[in-house]
Amino acid sequence: MKVGIISLLSESSKMIGKECRDYFDKVEMINIRDVNVSSSTNSLETLYNAKKLDTFDCLYLRGSYKNALLLRAISECYLNTTYLPIKPDSFTIGHDKFLTILELQKHGIDIPKTYVASTISSAKKILETVNYPVMVKIPSGTHGKGVMVADSYAAASSVLDTLEVFKQPYIIQDYVETNATDVRAIVLGDKVVAAMRRKASNGELRANIHMGGKGTPIELDYNTERIAVKAARAVGAEICAIDILESRKPKVIEVNLSPGLRGITSVTKKNVAGKVAKFLSERTKEFTENKKKENIKEIIGVIDKDKNEIITNLDIKLGRIRLPQIISKLADIKDEEEVVIKVVKGRIEIEKH
Ligand SMILES: Nc1ncnc2c1ncn2[C@@H]1O[C@H](COP(=O)(O)OP(=O)(O)O)[C@@H](O)[C@H]1O
Ligand SMILES: [Mg+2]
Structure with a gap:
C-alpha cells in the first residue's frame, strides 16, 4: 500500500x-x-x-x-x-469558521450564538443587543490570532472599524464563560483518541497552546466524545481536532483539519501520530476491499484477462444500457466524451472519436 x-x-x-x-x-x-x-x-x-x-x-x-x-x-x-x-468540500468548510458553524448548526450540534453581517452599520446593531464580553473572529484565523475579545460596545465597535479598514471579514460570537479553558479533542473516525483541557495563560481568554495555554490530559465523558465525533462528521473529516467550550452543554467552536500534534502528544503522552498512521492504513484497507467488492458485484466472470473480456448481465433501464464501472475505467472513456458507436444485431462497439 x-x-x-x-x-x-x-x-x-x-x-x-x-x-x-x-x-x-x-x-x-x-x-x-x-x-x-x-x-x-x-x-x-x-x-x-x-x-x-x-x-x-x-x-x-x-x-x-x-x-x-x-x-x-x-x-x-x-x-x-x-x-x-x-x-x-471539508477543506472549504473547515478552513472557514463561519461555514463550520453553519454546518454544525445544520447537524444539530450545540454552538455559541454567532452572527454575520454585511455592513458595519448592521454589525453595530448586533453589538447593541449582545452581552459583554463578546468575541470577534476572523473566519480564517488560527492559533488564537484572529480571535478578539471586546469588553464593551465601545471596544467591539472600534475592533469592527479597524477590521473594516483592513478589509477583513469577521464574525461576532457570544462569549461562553469557561474560566478561560477549552477542550481539544483529536477525532479519528468514530473515536476520540486523545484529549486535553487547555487553560489560557494569565490575563488571556484564548486557551491556544500557541498563546501560552497549558494543557492537561483528560478522558472525555461519553456525551462530549459523541459531540466531537458528530462535529467531525458534520464537516466531512475522519481525521481532525475539535475545539469545545465546556458550558452547561458542551459547545463546539472549531474544527481543525490540520491539527498540530506536538502539544497534544506531550500533554497526553500518547503517540497521536502513530494512531493517525494506523487509522489511515486500516481505513485504506477497508476502502480498497470495498472497491474490489463493488467491481466483483458487477462482473460475473472474467474470460480473458489479457484481452480484458468480461461476462456480465446487461443493465438496461427504459431502453438505455448502463455498463459496469470497470468498463469505462479500462477503456479510459470519460463522461460526455465523444465516441463512435457501431451497432449490428447482437454486437456493439464503442470507440473514442
Ligand atoms: N465563544 C467563545 N467564548 C469563550 N472563549 C472562546 C470563544 N471562542 C473562542 N474562545 C477562546 O479562544 C480560543 C481560540 O478560538 P478558536 O475559535 O478556536 O480560534 P483559533 O482557530 O484561533 O484557535 C479558543 O481556544 C477559546 O479558548
Ligand atoms: Mg482553535
Missing part, C-alpha cells in the same frame, strides 16, 4: 509520515508548494513539479486556510479512486 501526504511539511506532518512507514509499503511526502491542479473540459489533474502526480491508495492532505481551495481541488482529482480521510 502506498500513502501520499501532501502538506506544508510541518513538524506534525513529518511525525505522521514517519509513523506511516510502519504501516505502508511506500510513504511519499509531498510539499504542497510544488503542487498545482489543472482542470479542462475533459480532465482534472494534479501536477507535482509540473509532472502528473502519481496514484496512491491513500492521500492525506494537510495545509493552512491559504491552501483550502488547492486542497479541495487535489482531493477532487482523487475522489473515488483513493482513500481520502477528508472530503473535498
Whole structure:
C-alpha cells in the first residue's frame, strides 16, 4: 500500500509520515508548494513539479486556510479512486469558521450564538443587543490570532472599524464563560483518541497552546466524545481536532483539519501520530476491499484477462444500457466524451472519436 501526504511539511506532518512507514509499503511526502491542479473540459489533474502526480491508495492532505481551495481541488482529482480521510468540500468548510458553524448548526450540534453581517452599520446593531464580553473572529484565523475579545460596545465597535479598514471579514460570537479553558479533542473516525483541557495563560481568554495555554490530559465523558465525533462528521473529516467550550452543554467552536500534534502528544503522552498512521492504513484497507467488492458485484466472470473480456448481465433501464464501472475505467472513456458507436444485431462497439 502506498500513502501520499501532501502538506506544508510541518513538524506534525513529518511525525505522521514517519509513523506511516510502519504501516505502508511506500510513504511519499509531498510539499504542497510544488503542487498545482489543472482542470479542462475533459480532465482534472494534479501536477507535482509540473509532472502528473502519481496514484496512491491513500492521500492525506494537510495545509493552512491559504491552501483550502488547492486542497479541495487535489482531493477532487482523487475522489473515488483513493482513500481520502477528508472530503473535498471539508477543506472549504473547515478552513472557514463561519461555514463550520453553519454546518454544525445544520447537524444539530450545540454552538455559541454567532452572527454575520454585511455592513458595519448592521454589525453595530448586533453589538447593541449582545452581552459583554463578546468575541470577534476572523473566519480564517488560527492559533488564537484572529480571535478578539471586546469588553464593551465601545471596544467591539472600534475592533469592527479597524477590521473594516483592513478589509477583513469577521464574525461576532457570544462569549461562553469557561474560566478561560477549552477542550481539544483529536477525532479519528468514530473515536476520540486523545484529549486535553487547555487553560489560557494569565490575563488571556484564548486557551491556544500557541498563546501560552497549558494543557492537561483528560478522558472525555461519553456525551462530549459523541459531540466531537458528530462535529467531525458534520464537516466531512475522519481525521481532525475539535475545539469545545465546556458550558452547561458542551459547545463546539472549531474544527481543525490540520491539527498540530506536538502539544497534544506531550500533554497526553500518547503517540497521536502513530494512531493517525494506523487509522489511515486500516481505513485504506477497508476502502480498497470495498472497491474490489463493488467491481466483483458487477462482473460475473472474467474470460480473458489479457484481452480484458468480461461476462456480465446487461443493465438496461427504459431502453438505455448502463455498463459496469470497470468498463469505462479500462477503456479510459470519460463522461460526455465523444465516441463512435457501431451497432449490428447482437454486437456493439464503442470507440473514442
Ligand atoms: N465563544 C467563545 N467564548 C469563550 N472563549 C472562546 C470563544 N471562542 C473562542 N474562545 C477562546 O479562544 C480560543 C481560540 O478560538 P478558536 O475559535 O478556536 O480560534 P483559533 O482557530 O484561533 O484557535 C479558543 O481556544 C477559546 O479558548
Ligand atoms: Mg482553535
